[in-house]
Amino acid sequence: MTNSWTDIKNTDLVIIMGGNAAEAHPCGFKWVTEAKANRGARLIVVDPRFTRSASVADVYAPIRQGTDIAFLLGVINHCINNDKVQWDYVKAFTNASFIVRDGFGYKDGLFTGYDEAKRDYDKTSWDYVIAPDAFAAVDETLTNPRCVWNLLKEHVSVYTPEMVERICGTPKDTFLKVTEMIAECSSPTKVMTSMYALGWTQHSKGSQNIRAMAMLQLILGNIGMRGGGMNALRGHSNIQGLTDVGLMSNLIPGYLTIPKDQEVDLETYMSTRGFKPLRPNQTSYWQNYRKFFVSFQKAMWGSAATPENDFAYDWLPKLDVSGYDVLRIFELMHEGKVNGYMCQGFNPLLAAPNRKKLTDALSKLKFLVTMDPLDTETARFWENHGEFNDVDPSQIQTEVIQLPSTCFAEDEGSLTNSGRWLQWHWAGGTPPGEAKNDNWIMAQIHVRLKELYRKEGGAFPDPIVNLDWAYADAGAPTAEELAKEVNGKALATVYDAADPTKVVAEAGKLLPSFAALRDDGSTTSGCWIYSGCFNENGNNMARRDTTDPDETGAYPKWAFSWPLNRRILYNRASADLNGKPWDPDRKLIEWDGTKWTGYDVPDIAPTAKPGEVGPFIMNPEGVSRLFTRGMMRDGPFPAHYEPFESPLSNLVAPNVRGNPAARVFEGDFKQFAEPASEEFPYAATSYRLTEHFHYWTKHCRTNAVLQPEFFVEISEQLASEKGIAAGGWVRVWSKRGEVRAKAVVTKRIKPLICDGKPVHVVGIPLHWGFTGVAKKGFGPNSLTPYVGDANIETPEYKAFLVNIEPVAGPAA
């Protein structure tokens, strides 16, 4: 989230699209209710199903799953055509005026540079014209036909209300009503917030769904504003934290990146990470990259990371592909190329797509290690549970080691919520049996592995035996010790860069914030964006002061919000070019003539003059991007692509199937149903229920009582066409597998009319498996296709094709 849960109360208009907050984030959704009750805010819900969120909406717009980009570009098209643009914001704070290279273009669903064999683009032309002064060329009058604004105008022109209705199945009058409500927020004193979740990410173009809304929010001037922003409602309690700390194939904590093979030394690695400003006077904060990186290396390898050995640069593994994400790992496992796998509190047998493929893949492992407080299906993938896990244990040679870990109530430490608040929690109970906390388990693995390497030698032991491990008890680091390491400390006295007589941090002390990081090896920090969380003032994540000056919803002394305790990202953009708030009633920070002051930590240098330094300090441009250059794999603008399995061909680009830049493994393409398939005619989607959390709460008696049993949800019309009775049993199958379930026949789903034809939606909730106290059942992953988003490989769970028929139920 750019903003926080409590900030939602400041909004005028909420759009929930790609999520269902009332059901999946109920106590956060309360802030929508507050905004409605106290400010007269309105709520729009756009969803294939009439959800719990929709039930309290002012306007509900149905949409076919997987067509959000067509809808959103339709809204942008309307705003441009009807002059519903916050012009001062767009001209000053976005790259609308930047001039794009002549080679760049878009035609028939493809951007320039497409290589069909590689399913990838040569992105050279997706860039600005760079003037002789080494800055990007701009045309502030927006008259140059090659400026971003005019290219965008042209790009979205195909998405008329009529085209939106044909693609999305949203009736034109409903679409126009929603569009007009949104367009009102182009006023500097009207603000919309976007709340989305996995309904946007779990698509083969998930990243571009989010970009499309971000672009709309920029055009309306809603980024950086109280009550505005792009608010990703993360699904799990610390998935924001796990991402921030970089537990991904290609990441180093704080959104630094793992080097590639050809980046053979630190200088080569840094040569493409200079982040030189693209416009005069701009901050381009990533210019400090080397400080963050060197401080990370020092946190990893301490005194063994020296200037002479490039701060142990060679000890990091190098990537030969874009990343070994979970889909690629299971693909390699399926090919028999992986021997060992370790799952720490993750249940991939139900969470990754194409269950059959996952079982086959796990069965090829030599060993599987699980660490979890609960008995997961993954740990028991080899055990026969009849139709719910139809395997023969004697044929599975995988050794499985199941390690019992503590749960939240028996563990201490911080979690990062959706609003970037790092909140500390304390242990209140004794773990059951011999369960141990994760810190102990991971330390034991490291210490014992290190001991084996010391005794036996072996392949390149240096990074293991030299890992900095200065904990009081090497076998059991405490949460506080680890938190201080994340924050970072001074190894030698750190002086102010501008005034060498001033000491920023004495040697041995915790650093006040990442502003104190240096690139000479004199500082450490495990995750630079978290620096400041635990400094010489103490554990700031444990703060519990509920003071909220003028009730802005910021709660600046509650816990710690990264970065630097900033509550609203890009808050400099809440003020105009002269530093005055766009909306005096929504003041966040303002320029007092010499510095920025206000309710939040300014997202800009405190003395950076308005009119000179742009608000988007992480970008070398200093402004936000409506056109993303070559930063995304599938295009610098979003474009409508159908899901890989779709009831329709692509109406704006008939020859393009799916997202042309999404990675598809060879065997998986054969397992996709054809577009407009007669064999699989129904458009399925997956979702959560408010009574359950993922695959955890089926282990909890109360939740198992509230929603005991797997079901699928269909419309009265489809039920009548197929002769399915409410509560009757059905078989649902895709090209990859089948499930049996009771049918919930409902008015919450209605057929959509897309391009003149009815499209029936089949809803498939997750939450059931074969362990726990709820009735045994299936997850949607028995049916879903093995393909992910082109940029980040989130599986396409929200849009796929199935067939359905009534069947006799199990014998009573």
Added chain:
Amino acid sequence: MNMELSRRQFLGAAGAGVAATALGAFGFGEIEAAHAEAIRAFKLVNTTETRNTCPYCSVACGVILYSRGDLKKGEQAEIMHIEGDTDHPTNRGTLCPKGAALLDFVKSDTRLRYPMIRKPGSDKFERVGWDEALDRVVRLMKDDRDANFVEKNDAGQTVNRWLTTGFLAASATTNETAWETYKVVRSTGMLAFDNQARV
């Protein structure tokens, strides 16, 4: 006035035995006093309160754990009740149907209690001690790493990677566990490293 809340606030200070009298003294009517008397003794008296957050979605509602016994005093502590934290700015004491049933997660029958090993081809888990389980894990890791570690690629560039074992991190461990896990996993050269952000 909210009867339940006032009762709780008061009892927190004074203990259960004097509840009916004190409520009368505070000006409640006889009906309320009779009602209070009919309620069984307040079960959270003498419990230890611990601040925590809900482990499910990322609203991160504040919760209070009530336990018999106090970990900070080195005692065994049994959690007997969990409720929303009224001081928390986001949830202000409210919980959803998932958070309201958190005690059932803590006390679930399918909580794991002991390390287990399932041997190749076997149809059951067998209980083992921690030392045996952990020594087996690191033996399997080391043997695979030593056999398959890649120091240089075909072009002769130093790559120091280990691709034949992978690690999948979760979504609800603490940031501190995440950092420690990062250190342990990356130091082995593993690249097949991912978390639950995608699903």
